[in-house]
Amino acid sequence: MSGKLPERSPLLRRHAAVVTAVVYSAVVFLVLGACWLFASNVDQLFPGEQFIQSAAMDEWRPTDEHLHVFAGGFWRVGAFWRSVNLTVVTATITMLIAAAVGIPAAYALSRYKVPGRSIIDVLFSSVIVLPTASVGLCLVILMQHTPVLKELHLVYSLPGIVAVQLVVATAMGISAWKAAFDGVNERFEHVARSLGSGPWRAFRTVTLPCAKPGLIAGLILAWTRAAAEFGGVLIFCSTFAERPEASFSPMTRLLHLHQADPLAVSMWSQIEYGNVEYGTAIGFMLVFISAASVYAIHRLGGKTYVW
Amino acid sequence: MIELSDINIDLGEFHLRDIDLTINDGEYMVMLGPTGAGKTVIVECLVGIYRPATGSMRVDGVEITSLYPEERNIGYVPQDYALFPNMTVRQNVAYGLVARKLPRHEIDPKVQATMESLGVDHLHYRLPLNLSGGERQRVALGRALITQPRVLLLDEPLSALDENLRADLAAELLRIQRRVSGTFLHVCHSFEEAADVADRIAIMNDGRLVQVGSIAEVLAQPASLFVARFTRTRNFIEGTAQPSADGCRVTGPNGLELHSTHRAQGPVTAAVRPEEIEILNGVAASGPGVLRAKVAAVRAKPTYTEVSFEGSVPLVVHERTGRAGFHANCGDELCLRIPPDALKIFPAEESEPDGR
Numbered sequence: 001m002s003g004k005l006p007e008r009s010p011l012l013r014r015h016a017a018v019v020t021a022v023v024y025s026a027v028v029f030l031v032l033g034a035c036w037l038f039a040s041n042v043d044q045l046f047p048g049e050q051f052i053q054s055a056a057m058d059e060w061r062p063t064d065e066h067l068h069v070f071a072g073g074f075w076r077v078g079a080f081w082r083s084v085n086l087t088v089v090t091a092t093i094t095m096l097i098a099a100a101v102g103i104p105a106a107y108a109l110s111r112y113k114v115p116g117r118s119i120i121d122v123l124f125s126s127v128i129v130l131p132t133a134s135v136g137l138c139l140v141i142l143m144q145h146t147p148v149l150k151e152l153h154l155v156y157s158l159p160g161i162v163a164v165q166l167v168v169a170t171a172m173g174i175s176a177w178k179a180a181f182d183g184v185n186e187r188f189e190h191v192a193r194s195l196g197s198g199p200w201r202a203f204r205t206v207t208l209p210c211a212k213p214g215l216i217a218g219l220i221l222a223w224t225r226a227a228a229e230f231g232g233v234l235i236f237c238s239t240f241a242e243r244p245e246a247s248f249s250p251m252t253r254l255l256h257l258h259q260a261d262p263l264a265v266s267m268w269s270q271i272e273y274g275n276v277e278y279g280t281a282i283g284f285m286l287v288f289i290s291a292a293s294v295y296a297i298h299r300l301g302g303k304t305y306v307w
Numbered sequence: 308m309i310e311l312s313d314i315n316i317d318l319g320e321f322h323l324r325d326i327d328l329t330i331n332d333g334e335y336m337v338m339l340g341p342t343g344a345g346k347t348v349i350v351e352c353l354v355g356i357y358r359p360a361t362g363s364m365r366v367d368g369v370e371i372t373s374l375y376p377e378e379r380n381i382g383y384v385p386q387d388y389a390l391f392p393n394m395t396v397r398q399n400v401a402y403g404l405v406a407r408k409l410p411r412h413e414i415d416p417k418v419q420a421t422m423e424s425l426g427v428d429h430l431h432y433r434l435p436l437n438l439s440g441g442e443r444q445r446v447a448l449g450r451a452l453i454t455q456p457r458v459l460l461l462d463e464p465l466s467a468l469d470e471n472l473r474a475d476l477a478a479e480l481l482r483i484q485r486r487v488s489g490t491f492l493h494v495c496h497s498f499e500e501a502a503d504v505a506d507r508i509a510i511m512n513d514g515r516l517v518q519v520g521s522i523a524e525v526l527a528q529p530a531s532l533f534v535a536r537f538t539r540t541r542n543f544i545e546g547t548a549q550p551s552a553d554g555c556r557v558t559g560p561n562g563l564e565l566h567s568t569h570r571a572q573g574p575v576t577a578a579v580r581p582e583e584i585e586i587l588n589g590v591a592a593s594g595p596g597v598l599r600a601k602v603a604a605v606r607a608k609p610t611y612t613e614v615s616f617e618g619s620v621p622l623v624v625h626e627r628t629g630r631a632g633f634h635a636n637c638g639d640e641l642c643l644r645i646p647p648d649a650l651k652i653f654p655a656e657e658s659e660p661d662g663r
Contacts, residue, residue, distance in 0.1 A: 188391055191450075194382065195403035197402075198375075210392060
């Protein structure tokens with residue numbers, strides 16, 4: 001049957017309405033924020049006399065100390081393991097939040113005719129294909145200059161890492177989770193409900209098990225995407241390795257998350273500092289992590305590939 | 308008893324209009340019509356996937372229009388059977404009872420009995436993926452029937468099967484329906500399939516119910532040219548009707564004169580089924596209803612021979628194969644007789660060449 005779908009039964013309609021409302025309020029919020037930002041800073045589009053350039057850029061040079069600490073035996077350095085720790089912890093938190101937000105959203109996008117679906121698709125897809133540095137920049141503007149959001153003090157903070165990872169990992173995850181739900185016959189739920197199951201039981205006993213391989217693949221993708229995030233984190237959070245230990249909270253120090261960058265950022269910064277061997281070693285670590293996650297997707301995901 | 312009254316659904320380009328249909332207890336009702344007629348929409352409406360814009364649905368007098376699907380107790384077998392691929396055959400069949408939270412010692416014997424009665428009790432621990440088309444259908448039926456639904460909805464249950472299996476499984480469906488004394492609503496688009504199983508048929512076209520009745524009633528009194536075409540009437544003659552003592556006289560092209568027992572006046576389309584035209588071999592007859600025509604083609608079918616005539620109007624005649632004294636070869640000129648009671652008369656304005 002072609003054409004627009006008719007009204008669904010009341011419960012389904014209520015679900016769709018909630019999802020639509022949430023998605024739209026997010027979009028409206030972002031659009032309004034962007035408009036406000038543009039309007040309030042319009043004078044900056046016309047700079048006065050000259051651009052400002054920091055003199056400090058020329059002052060920094062790698063010291064011998066940096067080189068000697070890292071060149072050999074990087075695994076004996078606490079900063080390295082704090083980096084690994086930070087990457088695993090942030091990527092895992094990101095994956096959990098992304099799943100909590102993204103799996104229901106992917107289900108809604110797959111099952112309901114959400115009005116303006118193409119807008120949502122453009123938003124998510126463009127996050128996947130954008131250079132993540134520009135995603136980070138957008139977040140800086142949003143979080144630094146928007147009322148309410150700037151009170152969160154996310155920019156240049158450790159939770160900021162999760163915020164950036166969340167944007168890219170959710171976009172990645174949703175495309176995989178939506179594909180997983182798309183692959184499950186919608187009639188399974190209709191039949192399950194005609195047999196006496198409520199909507200949640202029908203979802204839990206039929207759709208969820210059928211979509212499981214694809215959902216797990218999406219989780220791994222989201223985790224890997226979060227762990228590999230570089231440009232956005234660098235722009236949004238800068239680096240932490242050089243900050244004084246006292247600037248980190250006791251909890252952070254207890255969890256060994258202080259004075260460390262995610263592995264991808266760490267790799268770049270060490271090479272920048274001249275610690276090429278250390279940077280290369282971390283690069284190999286990242287390649288290994290990516291390869292392991294792809295292997296895991298193939299093993300756990302079974303025949304359900306997401307690409 | 309299932310009563311649909313005044314159901315309207317708006318699907319954008321497609322509208323379901325004023326559906327009034329009653330399905331009696333223990334009746335095998337077949338709803339049929341061309342693709343896009345709205346048959347599946349009615350089924351999904353009864354299941355509870357769509358809500359009608361207006362109208363009401365009642366089961367045994369109880370209003371179900373605003374109930375959730377799980378509260379309706381309506382069995383549903385979709386076109387692809389939708390067997391749950393993550394469960395074994397046994398778990399599929401037991402699903403409805405588990406959903407109703409029956410204790411295990413009540414579920415097991417019921418599942419066993421249902422699977423035995425459908426001849427699938429050797430498949431307990433197989434996965435749906437590994438079943439044949441016929442086995443899938445029976446498992447889907449078992450899953451739907453085990454909860455003893457008020458009505459079983461079958462959405463094109465035979466269309467996924469190959470031709471040879473189809474007639475067998477149609478007979479099987481009817482046998483099951485008779486055994487459980489269930490009320491069945493079966494959707495299909497083939498008149499032959501409907502004729503195999505139906506107590507009554509409901510013909511739909513373009514979102515409307517155009518005729519409801521038994522096969523014999525619909526064949527004898529098609530409600531419109533569309534129904535006549537849909538039920539395989541092949542011969543249509545444009546003409547003008549004039550009332551006569553026992554019906555009407557139809558004047559067709561090239562001076563053709565036919566008699567009908569139906570009363571009509573003015574421009575009409577006369578329709579006659581191919582098996583109702585008599586071929587008068589070796590008889591030189593004349594008079595109203597008799598015409599001479601030249602055989603253009605002869606095709607032997609399994610149970611009848613299809614003879615195409617050219618003449619004042621092109622006609623197709625089905626003659627029982629092996630009838631004594633019947634012979635026709637290309638180029639023969641034969642006498643044909645159209646009995647007055649076989650000639651159905653429809654107003655001519657309906658005669659636009661609508662898709663069947």
